[in-house]
Amino acid sequence: MTTQREFGLKTAYDHLITLWTSGVRDYHSMLSDYLTANSIFVAVIGLIVSRESPTMSLTVLILLLCIFGILLCLQMAIVLGRLSGQNALWEWQLRGIELAQDWQGQKLVTGLYRLHETRQPIEDMQNEPPVFKPNWAFRQHRQWWAHRAVSFPWFFGCVYGLFFIWAVTHFFR
Numbered sequence: 001m002t003t004q005r006e007f008g009l010k011t012a013y014d015h016l017i018t019l020w021t022s023g024v025r026d027y028h029s030m031l032s033d034y035l036t037a038n039s040i041f042v043a044v045i046g047l048i049v050s051r052e053s054p055t056m057s058l059t060v061l062i063l064l065l066c067i068f069g070i071l072l073c074l075q076m077a078i079v080l081g082r083l084s085g086q087n088a089l090w091e092w093q094l095r096g097i098e099l100a101q102d103w104q105g106q107k108l109v110t111g112l113y114r115l116h117e118t119r120q121p122i123e124d125m126q127n128e129p130p131v132f133k134p135n136w137a138f139r140q141h142r143q144w145w146a147h148r149a150v151s152f153p154w155f156f157g158c159v160y161g162l163f164f165i166w167a168v169t170h171f172f173r
Helices: 004-049 056-098 108-116 136-140 148-171
Strands: none
Touching: 004 056, 004 148, 056 108, 056 148
């Protein structure tokens, strides 16, 4: 028989799991949208630059696209960083529930945390194999360059910066 506290923990856990999983889905969806937008911007700029001699109006267009692209990169970093932080909050609260003494359910998020953050294997003697060890991707997860909210804006920002420098030098030539 479940107590009122156990029922409250289970209800809160179910709500937080829904928030966390939808947050992860939203993060990946937003990342995909930003990657698509940045790829289109870079492709358009690249096509214009590949012309033999872009006109002054096309050079101005490149400058404008670079400025919008850099703003898009800033927005991408902010939005993805916020979503990542929000998902980390839900995950932190889920781990808190799983660590409660009267929690009877599986400790899925705690196991995920052990793999990601502390790189410790998960043991379950009823499973085959009984030990799940973190692979190289789990070990690299905490590196700054592995964070998509950091690495993709930097990458695209550098590309826009190079095109911007090209356009400015071409503009004053």
